[in-house]
Amino acid sequence: MATVNIRATVNGAERVIECEPDAPLLDVLRQDLGLSGPRFGCGVGLCGACFVLIGGRARSSCDFPAWAAGGQDITTVEGLLYEGTMHPVQQAVVDEQAAQCGYCTSGMIMSAVALLRANPAPTAAEVRSALDGNLCRCGSHQRIVRAVLRAAAQGTDVQDTGVRQEEAR
């Protein structure tokens, strides 16, 4: 199949990627851009391991065609780091020891970041609802909910990288 050039912003940087138009965005991120944070879990958008932010919304990248990513602002879990410092949600995951195998962790962090941008002070039930598209097989659910609530409890001065990048531009 003929390749096309896809122009998108990935973790704050303008990128031009040559790929097949129907290649899954996940493949582009992992194989072409060398980002290991988004993970392959099921390939059909049912597990959440590959979640990234596309235009600020958390969604699966395994079933998102590369052509549709053109012109989009895409953030992966790597893009949440700010000058080497973890995003408050990432830090809260470590502080709460909110993982076992950690394979699903980056996707969950993306869902949590999207939630906190829209709703900075969620209830536990709202956190659970926001993470319902993310599966965890090890059973770390309640620690992850605690981590998201912990990040939220840091209040309105919780800065996430996406916001800081926008300010910097």
Added chain:
Amino acid sequence: MSGSPPPSPSLAANPRLSEWLDFSVDAVVTIRPGKVEYGQGVWTALAQIAAEELDVGLDQVLVAGVSTSSSPDEGVTSGSRSIEDCGGALRQVCAQVRAAFLAETAEKLGVDAAGLGVERGAVRTPGGQAGLTYWSLDEAALLDRAAQLTAAAKSPAQWSVAGRSAPRIDLPDKATGRPRFLHDLVLPGMLFGRVIRPPAPAATLDGVGEADLPAGVVVQVRDGSFLGVIAESDRDAVTAAERLARAARWTVRESLPDEDDLKGFLLSQPTEDQPVVQRPDTEAAARVERTCAAEYTRPFIAHGSMAPSCAIARWDGDQVSVWTHSQGVFPLRGALAHGLGLDPAQVTVRHVEGAGVYGHNASDDAAADAVLLAREVPGRPVRVMWSRPDELSWGPLGPAMLARLSAGLGTGGRIQTWRQDVWSNGFVGRPGIGGEPRLLALSHIAGGTPISAAPDGVPSGAMGATRNAVPAYDIPDLEVTRHRLLTMPLRTSSLRSLGAFLNVFAIESFMDELALAAGADPVGFRLAHLSDPRARRVIEEAAAMSGWAARPREGDRAGGTGFGLAFARYKGTSGYCAAVAEVAADTSISLRRLWLAVDVGRVINPDGVMNQVEGGAIQSASWALRERVRFDRTRITSVTWESYPILRFTEVPEVAVRIVAAPGEPETGAGELAQGPVAGAIGNAVADAVGVRVRDLPLTTEQVTRAIEQS
């Protein structure tokens, strides 16, 4: 106290100190466990043990990846034995190294070793530092010697690193997406392989028609019914595999049982019948005034790891290197060598972390796939990743089981007799078991070895389908029998807790049924049959945590709420766990809360134990409430997360875990002990809520409705 502990079996098999650690990097102790990390946090706990006994900082301990070329052979990382076996070995080794270091230092300084200490790996004398460290001595002289058991390890009272909740060493990488998993590993010149699996367990490849394959395809591989493809990119390999799947012609036979009559299937197959316990007591039998009987079942259960299995292999001449997330690199090496007619010395197997592992999943099979494909492209590493549908249908499953129980009650509601018969396929089907490779691809190649019905180990009550088939209660007349199926239409092997999940569900459901028959409270009834004080303590603790005595009872509670308790001592010899569940039964069953009390002896990392118990509890709840492998007469049909649902964030209960302190007792594993008690507690809570006993797992609305209709 830890005066003279029995030697760890791992140390007996790998007795040189230098096999376990080295000081080759300045100011760093590299420890080499033979047990692998797969999200259970064991490497953090092992590092704590080493830091504690050597008196170095936890930040000074580096854990080396497990490899057949450089690690002690500790077999398979399974059975919740890593802290006992590997931790036990490291404790003894490190205690001896510290003692030898101090003895040698004392000789050098001409002082008494008793006056010396170690701090961050440096000797501390009464006058301060002496400039001598683990790294300044002759490493060979220190480590090139056999382990002895003369140096006493510290007692828990002396611990400052072990026994505390150290943060997991792997979590910062995982929270920031840094490459850490095998799936992230990219080797120079790496190619990508995919395998096109048969459309059913009983299928033969007749031929492959013309397929328009992508330009990046390097080679197509066919050997018997094993069909694969190698390409320059994974994307091309996936596309090629899809097209080859459409072009392949198979003869498919019906070979699977009726998924709606698993009991009929289990009872109709040829079996090997073996006693687990036979302890007749004719006097007790004569005291029986009334008898009760019931049957409990579980379906086939899938591992459902979040990552599909993955492996990399590279052939260099007649040597092959394998990167895998297998639980056992040494057994895998042996099985690959045996299956391919190689000397084990020609095979090197390295472990790289994958997603969570809950037993013998498809990781070993992916390794065999990679080895077979890479043979076609010598010198080039080939990475093979499975698809989600293959992961849910071709990986080994936890077997369907039936437990048939009967008991006789005497005066005062005392249990006098107990019979338990367990039907199941075997749980012991790992690579190499029974002298067979037991690797999927090697069963598909021309002239390959079919995978025979899985063995099940010694029928001891600790292994295989008999794990926890022997009740922990004081029962005079006891008979337990295993019926291992000799046919295996669906491939089965080890899944977390083995038979304990169903056996404990059955025993604990039956205990509540007996308590009801005896007119006794479930907690009081259990305590009346338990003399082991540690067992009693966890039950009392879980009851207290959940407010058992003051729980809402029938008549004064909101409609549909139910509480249930269950208990087991894992394997009959390991950790103790009691669980209480609260469910709400409305139009569906929802699990609101779980309370668990565990006694796992002395604890290396309390938060690590809590994390394992919480996780085990939630996974067990998912099995008990949702999970069932679906199939028609030819193939498995539950191949996505829609057709094989697991508990989601909005469905998982709140879980409270309390560790009952037992610092004077040897440590036990914590990773599997919640599986049985949680299932039992949920079953008892459902019965409490709906007033009808549901004996067939999973406890879906459909099963509950059926049980109500049949009552």
